[in-house]
Amino acid sequence: MDINTLKDAVARVRVIPVLVLDDISLARPLAEALVRGGLNVLEITLRTPNALRIMSEMAKVEGAIVGSGTVRGFDHMQQSVDAGCQFMVSPGAPRELLASAQNIDIPLLPGVSSPTEAMGAAEMGYSFLKFFPAQAMGGTAVLKSFASPFPDLVFCPTGGVSPANAPNYLGLCNVICVGGSWVTPTELVEKKDFAAIEGLARQATLLGR
Ligand code: 3PG
Numbered sequence: 001m002d003i004n005t006l007k008d009a010v011a012r013v014r015v016i017p018v019l020v021l022d023d024i025s026l027a028r029p030l031a032e033a034l035v036r037g038g039l040n041v042l043e044i045t046l047r048t049p050n051a052l053r054i055m056s057e058m059a060k061v062e063g064a065i066v067g068s069g070t071v072r073g074f075d076h077m078q079q080s081v082d083a084g085c086q087f088m089v090s091p092g093a094p095r096e097l098l099a100s101a102q103n104i105d106i107p108l109l110p111g112v113s114s115p116t117e118a119m120g121a122a123e124m125g126y127s128f129l130k131f132f133p134a135q136a137m138g139g140t141a142v143l144k145s146f147a148s149p150f151p152d153l154v155f156c157p158t159g160g161v162s163p164a165n166a167p168n169y170l171g172l173c174n175v176i177c178v179g180g181s182w183v184t185p186t187e188l189v190e191k192k193d194f195a196a197i198e199g200l201a202r203q204a205t206l207l208g209r
Helices: 003-013 024-036 051-059 074-082 095-101 115-123 139-147 166-170 186-190 194-205
Strands: 015-019 041-045 065-069 087-089 128-131 154-157 178-180
Touching: 003 015, 003 041, 003 128, 015 065, 015 194, 024 051, 024 194, 041 051, 051 065, 051 074, 065 074, 074 087, 074 095, 095 115, 139 154, 139 166, 154 178, 166 178, 186 194
Parallel strands: 015 041, 015 178, 041 065, 065 087, 128 154
Antiparallel strands: none
16 A cells, blocks of 8 residues: 555545554454444554554454554564555654665654654655644644645644544644544453444544544
8 A cells, every 4th residue: 555545545534543452352353343333444553462463363354454553663664564554653753764664565654743853754755644642742733833834744643632622633734634542442342342332433433524
C-alpha cells in the first residue's frame, strides 16, 4: 500500500482504533468486530510481547488494513512488514527513523508535535503526519495554527482523542483522520464483549460526518 492509498482508506473511516493487546486469541474476533462496525484501518502498537503475532492474525481478517504502532526502529519496521502490516506509525520523527523507513515498502506516519519536527519530516518527504500526543500538546488550537505555514501537510491527531473532541479535530482542514484507544476499552476486550465494541466502532464512524 502506498501513502496515497492509505490516505484514501483513512479518509473513508476517519477514525483509526489504536490497540494495545497481548492475548492472541482475541486478535481475530476483535478485528472482525471493528471491521463489522465500519472501522477497517487498525493500528496495533508494539507495546506487548505478542504484538507481532496479533498483527499477523488481524491481517488475515477480510477487509482489515493493519498497521503497526509505536515503531521506534528499523527492526520494528522489518518485523511489521513480515507480520503483514500495510503501514506503520511512530510516536516521533527522528531523522534516522525517517531515513530507514525509506528502505521499507510500506508507508510510515511519523509523529510530530512541533513546527520544527513537522518541517524536518516534510523535508524528508513526509506529508501525512501523526500529531502526538494531540491533546497534551495543545489539541485543535495547534493544528489550526499549523494550517497556514504548512498547507502541504495533513495530520492524524492521536493521544487524548475522544468521542467528545474528535468532531472538533475532524472538522479541521488539515486533519484526515484521528486515532484513539477509546473504541476498544480494556474492560470490553477482557469481557470479550465484541458486540459492544462493534457498536462503539459504528458510533465512531459517525464522528466525522
Ligand atoms: C497511543 O499512542 O497511546 C495512542 O495515541 C492512543 O492514545 P489514547 O489512548 O489517548 O487514545
